[in-house]
Amino acid sequence: MHFSRCLHRNTVMSQSATQILHGNAVFTNKLYQILARKPGNVFLSPFSLHAVLAMLYQSAQGETVEILKNVLELPDAKATAEAYKWLLDNLKTIENLILHIANKIYVKRNEEFLEEFEACVREYFYSELEALDFGDKAAAVAKLNEWVAHKTSNKIKEIVREDLINEETALFLLNVVYFKANWEEKFHENDTKVEPFYCNDGETVDVQMMKGRKKGLYKYDGELQAEVLDLPYKGKRIRMVIILPTEKNGIQNLEAKLATRSLIEVIDDNMYEIKAYLSLPKFKFEMSMDLNDILHEMGLEIIFDDEKANFLKMLKTGDNLCVGDVFQKAYIDVNEEGSEAAAVTAVRVRKAKKAFCEEVVNFVVDHPAIFLIVEGTGENSNVLFCGRLYCPKY
Numbered sequence: 001m002h003f004s005r006c007l008h009r010n011t012v013m014s015q016s017a018t019q020i021l022h023g024n025a026v027f028t029n030k031l032y033q034i035l036a037r038k039p040g041n042v043f044l045s046p047f048s049l050h051a052v053l054a055m056l057y058q059s060a061q062g063e064t065v066e067i068l069k070n071v072l073e074l075p076d077a078k079a080t081a082e083a084y085k086w087l088l089d090n091l092k093t094i095e096n097l098i099l100h101i102a103n104k105i106y107v108k109r110n111e112e113f114l115e116e117f118e119a120c121v122r123e124y125f126y127s128e129l130e131a132l133d134f135g136d137k138a139a140a141v142a143k144l145n146e147w148v149a150h151k152t153s154n155k156i157k158e159i160v161r162e163d164l165i166n167e168e169t170a171l172f173l174l175n176v177v178y179f180k181a182n183w184e185e186k187f188h189e190n191d192t193k194v195e196p197f198y199c200n201d202g203e204t205v206d207v208q209m210m211k212g213r214k215k216g217l218y219k220y221d222g223e224l225q226a227e228v229l230d231l232p233y234k235g236k237r238i239r240m241v242i243i244l245p246t247e248k249n250g251i252q253n254l255e256a257k258l259a260t261r262s263l264i265e266v267i268d269d270n271m272y273e274i275k276a277y278l279s280l281p282k283f284k285f286e287m288s289m290d291l292n293d294i295l296h297e298m299g300l301e302i303i304f305d306d307e308k309a310n311f312l313k314m315l316k317t318g319d320n321l322c323v324g325d326v327f328q329k330a331y332i333d334v335n336e337e338g339s340e341a342a343a344v345t346a347v348r349v350r351k352a353k354k355a356f357c358e359e360v361v362n363f364v365v366d367h368p369a370i371f372l373i374v375e376g377t378g379e380n381s382n383v384l385f386c387g388r389l390y391c392p393k394y
Contacts (some may be wrong), residue, residue, distance in 0.1 A: 023073030045343030097181030
């Protein structure tokens with residue numbers, strides 16, 4: 001028994017779009033498993049990283065195509081582009097909240113894109129393209145970061161550093177996801193109390209615990225030994241999903257079990273409507289991540305390889321390119337009104353050195369848990385953000 005999530009889709013989802021969303025869900029789980037090895041809070045936008053790599057995929061040839069296709073679980077390049085256009089158009093139809101997704105490519109002045117690549121990223125990914133003088137490092141960095149700050153409502157003000165620009169730098173691919181929404185049912189500030197939160201290392205910290213009776217979807221997952229609560233934002237197209245281990249020190253066991261489960265099954269299957277008396281800590285933090293090593297581990301070594309990377313379908317010069325750096329900054333603020341989240345993924349591409357129900361549940365998030373911000377439902381679920389709440393701060 002599900003309450004409506006108001007999935008107003010303006011066209012029937014294509015098989016390719018479904019494949020993209022499935023691939024993003026698998027990609028999300030793999031990314032999270034690697035990032036979760038280190039203690040502490042985790043937060044990222046898998047959609048942002050997936051989208052920017054999908055743009056890069058449009059310029060790939062040979063073995064590089066096959067590896068990107070397999071790791072990201074993509075259809076062919078044309079179908080991927082068409083699917084992303086559908087997904088981006090669909091996200092624009094969401095009402096009652098703010099959701100901005102933007103792509104931009106800054107290319108070294110005097111470099112020209114191949115017409116086919118430029119037309120593809122403009123038409124299907126709605127990407128802006130702009131030439132930039134990388135010789136003036138300070139001005140170039142200021143320009144890049146100014147765009148990022150503007151697109152994230154000043155929540156992320158700096159993503160590119162001067163040391164990332166050198167003679168080999170050919171271009172930067174940027175993706176921004178910015179989200180701001182109120183809860184379907186807000187928490188009352190007067191109900192927020194200072195209460196203990198039990199961190200996984202045995203430490204207890206005082207947090208601002210929001211409280212209230214909320215309608216949502218719920219289940220207990222016996223295999224994971226965890227409760228799952230789906231909490232809608234206004235309009236019900238986007239929701240926060242909280243996966244809370246039963247044991248206060250159960251986060252590591254939960255993460256290990258999630259590695260072998262379908263994320264979509266966990267957050268969507270067998271959920272039923274409840275009223276929960278929810279205790280949820282306010283939290284706010286920012287993370288910066290260098291993703292090179294993680295993408296190597298996931299099987300994308302080839303895109304960084306001077307000899308094996310093949311992105312010859314991007315620039316007119318015929319110079320082969322490879323990826324120099326992939327990094328992301330992400331920000332989240334969860335409070336009584338709702339949530340605000342932003343993420344920026346940047347890919348520095350350089351010239352290669354060698355050319356080539358009414359049940360009431362007491363749901364108390366007073367120990368580490370996993371959370372996701374998801375658009376859509378079932379096989380059409382689109383994981384926009386995910387994270388681990390390890391030790392909340394506000």
